[in-house]
Amino acid sequence: MSGKRFAVSYNAFNRAILTVLAMGPSLSWVDVGDDDIDVRMGWAFRSRIPRSSITSVQADDDRVWGWGVHGWGGRWLVNGSSSGIVRIELDPTVPSKVVGPFGVSLRTLRISVDDRDALIAALGGVTDA
Numbered sequence: 865m866s867g868k869r870f871a872v873s874y875n876a877f878n879r880a881i882l883t884v885l886a887m888g889p890s891l892s893w894v895d896v897g898d899d900d901i902d903v904r905m906g907w908a909f910r911s912r913i914p915r916s917s918i919t920s921v922q923a924d925d926d927r928v929w930g931w932g933v934h935g936w937g938g939r940w941l942v943n944g945s946s947s948g949i950v951r952i953e954l955d956p957t958v959p960s961k962v963v964g965p966f967g968v969s970l971r972t973l974r975i976s977v978d979d980r981d982a983l984i985a986a987l988g989g990v991t992d993a
Contacts, residue, residue, distance in 0.1 A: 867897040870983045872905060873976040874944030878931045882906070882944055887932060892944070894977060896986045903975065905942045908933040911960035911970055913952070921989030923981075924951035924974055933962055938971030945976045950983050 872892040874882065882888050887906035895902040901918075903911045928946040935941060938957055943949060957969035977983050 867895055868982075868986055870894040870896065870986075871978045872942070872944055873948040873978045875946070878944045882932060885932075887944075889944075892942075894975060894983060896983070901987070903942065903973065905933055905944075907964055909940070909942050909960070909962050911958060911973070913954065913958050913970070913973070915987070917954045917956055917958055918952060918987060919955045920951075920953040921984050921987040922951050923984065924949040926974075935962070935968070938969050939974075940968070940970060940972070941974045943974070943976035948976045948978060948980045949974050950977060950980055950989075952987070 870893065871889060874889060879888060887908050891904065891906040893904055900915055901913045903913065928943060931943055933942050952973045954971055957971045960968050960970040962968050
């Protein structure tokens with residue numbers, strides 16, 4: 865995929881733990897291409913999101929109660945940190961894989977990235993900067 869890669873952000877503790885669990889920085893990213901974005905967190909989450917399905921992109925400062933890959937009902941949090949989270953709303957939903965081969969319909973993705981404003985800008989959202 866051509867385009868720009870954004871690193872998933874991790875705090876020091878989660879970087880160590882999630883690396884051991886094969887969900888660390890070398891296996892986790894957001895690749896932004898012309899037609900879609902590819903989101904990965906190791907073996908635990910993967911999604912190819914058509915840009916045409918993105919209805920909104922914004923900074924998300926809501927409280928985070930966990931790290932790794934969590935979700936239910938189409939809303940998924942993919943993070944190694946409590947900061948730098950971007951919320952991406954989708955319509956129609958996008959088929960995605962969690963915890964290996966299990967399929968879900970993704971409606972909302974919350975993902976922590978090192979450069980939140982740059983990802984939001986790359987996806988056409990409005991940044992605080």
